[in-house]
Amino acid sequence: xxxxxxxxxxxxxxxxxxxxxxxxxxxxxxxxxxxxxxxxxxxxxxxxxxxxxxxxxxxxxxxxxxxxxxxxxxxxxxxxxxxxxxxxxxxxxxxxxxxxxxxxxxxxxxxxxxxxxxxxxxxxxxxxxxxxxxx
Amino acid sequence: xxxxxxxxxxxxxxxxxxxxxxxxxxxxxxxxxxxxxxxxxxxxxxxxxxxxxxxxxxxxxxxxxxxxxxxxxxxxxxxxxxxxxxxxxxxxxxxxxxxxxxxxxxxxxxxxxxxxxxxxxxxxxxxxxxxxxxxxxxxxxxxxxxxxxxxxxxxxxxxxxxxxxxxxxxxxxxxxxxxxxxxxxxxxxxxxxxxxxxxxxxxxxxxxxxxxxxxxxxxxxxxxxxxxxxxxxxxxxxxxxxxxxxxxxxxxxxxxxxxxxxxxxxxxxxxxxxxxxxxxxxxxxxxxxxxxxxxxxxxxxxxxxxxxxxxxxxxxxxxxxxxxxxxxxxxxxxxxxxxxxxxxxxxxxxxxxxxxxxxxxxxxxxxxxxxxxxxxxxxxxxxxxxxxxxxxxxxxxxxxxxxxxxxxxxxxxxxxxxxxxxxxxxxxxxxxxxxxxxxxxxxxxxxxxxxxxxxxxxxxxxxxxxxxxxxxxxxxx
Numbered sequence: 001x002x003x004x005x006x007x008x009x010x011x012x013x014x015x016x017x018x019x020x021x022x023x024x025x026x027x028x029x030x031x032x033x034x035x036x037x038x039x040x041x042x043x044x045x046x047x048x049x050x051x052x053x054x055x056x057x058x059x060x061x062x063x064x065x066x067x068x069x070x071x072x073x074x075x076x077x078x079x080x081x082x083x084x085x086x087x088x089x090x091x092x093x094x095x096x097x098x099x100x101x102x103x104x105x106x107x108x109x110x111x112x113x114x115x116x117x118x119x120x121x122x123x124x125x126x127x128x129x130x131x132x133x134x135x
Numbered sequence: 136x137x138x139x140x141x142x143x144x145x146x147x148x149x150x151x152x153x154x155x156x157x158x159x160x161x162x163x164x165x166x167x168x169x170x171x172x173x174x175x176x177x178x179x180x181x182x183x184x185x186x187x188x189x190x191x192x193x194x195x196x197x198x199x200x201x202x203x204x205x206x207x208x209x210x211x212x213x214x215x216x217x218x219x220x221x222x223x224x225x226x227x228x229x230x231x232x233x234x235x236x237x238x239x240x241x242x243x244x245x246x247x248x249x250x251x252x253x254x255x256x257x258x259x260x261x262x263x264x265x266x267x268x269x270x271x272x273x274x275x276x277x278x279x280x281x282x283x284x285x286x287x288x289x290x291x292x293x294x295x296x297x298x299x300x301x302x303x304x305x306x307x308x309x310x311x312x313x314x315x316x317x318x319x320x321x322x323x324x325x326x327x328x329x330x331x332x333x334x335x336x337x338x339x340x341x342x343x344x345x346x347x348x349x350x351x352x353x354x355x356x357x358x359x360x361x362x363x364x365x366x367x368x369x370x371x372x373x374x375x376x377x378x379x380x381x382x383x384x385x386x387x388x389x390x391x392x393x394x395x396x397x398x399x400x401x402x403x404x405x406x407x408x409x410x411x412x413x414x415x416x417x418x419x420x421x422x423x424x425x426x427x428x429x430x431x432x433x434x435x436x437x438x439x440x441x442x443x444x445x446x447x448x449x450x451x452x453x454x455x456x457x458x459x460x461x462x463x464x465x466x467x468x469x470x471x472x473x474x475x476x477x478x479x480x481x482x483x484x485x486x487x488x489x490x491x492x493x494x495x496x497x498x499x500x501x502x503x504x505x506x507x508x509x510x511x512x513x514x515x516x517x518x519x520x521x522x523x524x525x526x527x528x529x530x531x532x533x534x535x536x537x538x539x540x541x542x543x544x545x546x547x548x549x550x551x552x553x554x555x556x557x558x559x560x561x562x563x564x565x566x567x568x569x570x571x572x573x574x575x576x577x578x579x580x581x582x583x584x585x586x587x588x589x590x591x592x593x594x595x596x597x598x599x600x601x602x603x604x605x606x607x608x609x610x611x612x
Binding site for chain 1: 181202225229230377379540543572576
């Protein structure tokens with residue numbers, strides 16, 4: 001898991017680093033789930049999502065918002081995301097397991113994915129995402 | 136502090152036009168020297184960003200609990216002209232109508248002998264924390280009624296008394312709610328969560344009246360020294376979060392469509408009277424009503440537990456008041472001597488209408504609207520009342536809480552949940568949460584001292600102190 005929590009007074013701000021854009025999205029999804037549920041582990045439940053957005057910033061915001069939505073309404077905790085991105089179009093296959101009070105109570109409820117200070121950039125050979133989750 | 140900020144009065148500061156490019160009005164915030172020490176540049180920047188939005192009237196304002204949020208700063212207040220102003224989810228937040236209410240009981244501190252049992256029974260009665268599900272089974276039609284009827288719907292369903300409604304901002308239901316603008320996805324999140332407390336900074340707290348500053352006002356609110364009261368803090372749950380997320384997307388498009396230039400995408404907005412602006416307002420009002428119904432249902436559960444355990448009549452547990460602190464509303468204010476309707480956004484700020492305001496029940500007309508300021512876990516909470524001064528200077532607004540000063544990452548490193556729980560227990564405060572991590576996140580030291588925040592609003596005259604409450608037991612989400 002390669003994300004780190006950055007300083008933010010009220011909410012949760014994280015930085016994710018990955019070699020490709022697809023991995024960056026996948027790591028971001030796992031980071032969101034880790035923050036919400038404390039720990040995540042592999043499961044065999046699958047969900048498929050597809051979406052278009054105006055730009056890459058909207059795409060990550062909408063992708064994470066969709067994962068938050070499915071997780072909450074279906075009581076699922078995702079641990080993996082296989083992501084394909086073409087332009088501003090995304091297709092992802094998520095894998096996970098059912099929410100369990102015994103296993104998944106170590107996290108914090110995320111209310112939304114903020115656009116404030118949301119950025120995707122390049123550093124050397126890596127893609128860097130910074131994002132704030134409202135908790 | 137950022138350069139250029141000017142002190143106007145002992146507790147009032149100005150952020151001049153030009154601090155960020157495109158500011159239309161100056162920013163203004165209320166703060167003491169003590170609180171200024173923890174003011175983040177990011178929060179001032181956000182206050183200045185709001186001042187760039189079209190149709191903003193007089194000032195971009197912030198209350199003394201100002202801190203770095205997203206979109207508006209937390210503690211931010213701004214009013215917009217109906218004709219040429221905008222409405223933005225960035226000025227309300229994801230948790231629409233996150234708010235707080237305080238309920239009295241006829242009990243005194245000495246009556247509370249089985250405190251641990253009481254906390255346990257409340258914890259079992261009110262679904263709490265991540266993944267908690269409601270005991271209510273709402274039909275699609277009932278949810279629709281909840282979205283338009285708010286707390287009134289809840290009372291009609293048997294969750295409370297008619298008199299509760301008079302003691303809620305907007306009588307517990309905002310006009311203009313448009314359930315049609317609340318998507319199927321938002322409803323899907325809202326259905327199983329009505330009557331749940333949620334997580335994060337949401338709580339249910341047993342308190343005792345420890346200090347009375349204004350005896351007559353305390354009497355009007357039904358308070359006496361040593362009295363046991365209950366404070367409930369929660370919002371519109373996943374339904375409101377989803378409404379914010381989806382309308383943010385629509386308003387992003389609208390920002391471009393109407394040629395609005397913004398320094399932060401979270402401030403995405405549309406003209407108030409545009410189709411996109413109206414749809415957001417309708418969905419936001421519906422979510423606000425969901426939150427009022429939610430707090431009403433939780434209060435009912437609390438009353439039932441107290442009634443059974445202490446054998447006290449349900450009717451003797453009166454609601455002092457319920458306030459929203461994340462909302463945008465159409466309100467009448469006097470601007471440059473002219474009475475006009477404006478759209479007031481309050482993001483982590485509380486309405487604090489002065490005496491004679493039209494929305495107040497008879498018993499509060501001469502006093503002004505009760506304002507409830509929760510402290511952090513382990514510190515005092517306060518009851519204040521709104522003033523004429525607030526009507527003139529802050530569009531009838533004041534602070535909403537104590538405001539964080541320490542990040543969650545630092546909080547966790549500083550003290551474990553277990554340590555916080557033990558140190559509070561040593562002070563006689565019992566904390567109950569689904570897991571200890573939730574406790575460390577919200578420990579007392581991570582917030583500005585609540586007494587200093589209310590001292591500032593009291594000294595600046597934008598609300599006045601009535602009473603102070605101390606915590607005895609807390610249920611954290």
